[in-house]
Amino acid sequence: xxxxxxxxxxxxxxxxxxxxxxxxxxxxxxxxxxxxxxxxxxxxxxxxxxxxxxxxxxxxxxxxxxxxxxxxxxxxxxxxxxxxxxxxxxxxxxxxxxxxxxxxxxxxxxxxxxxxxxxxxxxxxxxxxxxxxxxxxxxxxxxxxxxxxxxxxxxxxxxxxxxxxxxxxxxxxxxxxxxxxxx
Numbered sequence: 001x002x003x004x005x006x007x008x009x010x011x012x013x014x015x016x017x018x019x020x021x022x023x024x025x026x027x028x029x030x031x032x033x034x035x036x037x038x039x040x041x042x043x044x045x046x047x048x049x050x051x052x053x054x055x056x057x058x059x060x061x062x063x064x065x066x067x068x069x070x071x072x073x074x075x076x077x078x079x080x081x082x083x084x085x086x087x088x089x090x091x092x093x094x095x096x097x098x099x100x101x102x103x104x105x106x107x108x109x110x111x112x113x114x115x116x117x118x119x120x121x122x123x124x125x126x127x128x129x130x131x132x133x134x135x136x137x138x139x140x141x142x143x144x145x146x147x148x149x150x151x152x153x154x155x156x157x158x159x160x161x162x163x164x165x166x167x168x169x170x171x172x173x174x175x176x177x178x179x180x181x182x183x
Contacts, residue, residue, distance in 0.1 A: 082111040082173055085120065088127040094139045096182060102143045104182045108134060110162070111174035119170030129166060137161055143182045151177050 086109040095101035110130070112119050123130065137158055138146065146154075155175045163171045 081114045083114045083116075083120070084176070085110040085112065085123045088124065089131060089134075091179070092131055092135050092138070094135045096138075096143045096146065097140055098142050102182045104138055104143070104146055105179065106134065106138055106177065106181075107179035108158070109176045109178060110172050111176065112170065112172045116170050119167070119172070122167060122169045123172075126166060130162065133162060133166060134158065146180055146182050148180075151180075 089108060089110070091105050091107050093103065093105050096104055110123065112123070141154075155177060158175045159172055162175070
């Protein structure tokens with residue numbers, strides 16, 4: 001029992017020494033708490049940044065080869081400098097070749113080599129015939145063919161038709177469809 005008394009005396013004297021000596025201050029406890037939370041916040045930021053970087057790296061790898069080219073191969077070809085015949089070509093209205101015909105309205109421009117005055121003169125002289133040929137060309141198509149996805153085909157077919165059937169002093173280079181509506 002003497003040992004227990006010795007132990008109790010040590011506890012009491014230890015508290016007295018601690019109370020009488022240097023006390024831990026309020027500032028040191030607060031400082032430790034602030035530093036602890038700052039370290040936790042910094043660790044969280046580093047963790048989020050690392051996860052974001054890894055995720056971005058995983059999802060963006062291999063994207064270079066699957067990206068779209070800057071220009072379509074159609075536009076990468078060297079093109080001849082052209083003038084366009086549009087002034088005398090009005091909106092052309094007609095009916096499609098469907099079982100129950102629909103009305104179409106088309107506005108086109110005809111492109112030819114710049115400076116070719118003989119072809120320009122021929123185009124001006126044959127304006128009525130050109131409009132009639134465009135009307136017949138689009139009138140032979142169904143409304144399902146007169147859609148935006150078919151513009152390239154329609155334009156190239158119309159160029160071939162005009163060059164083959166109508167023009168004698170030169171060849172047109174391009175037909176541009178500005179407006180095509182079916183209703």
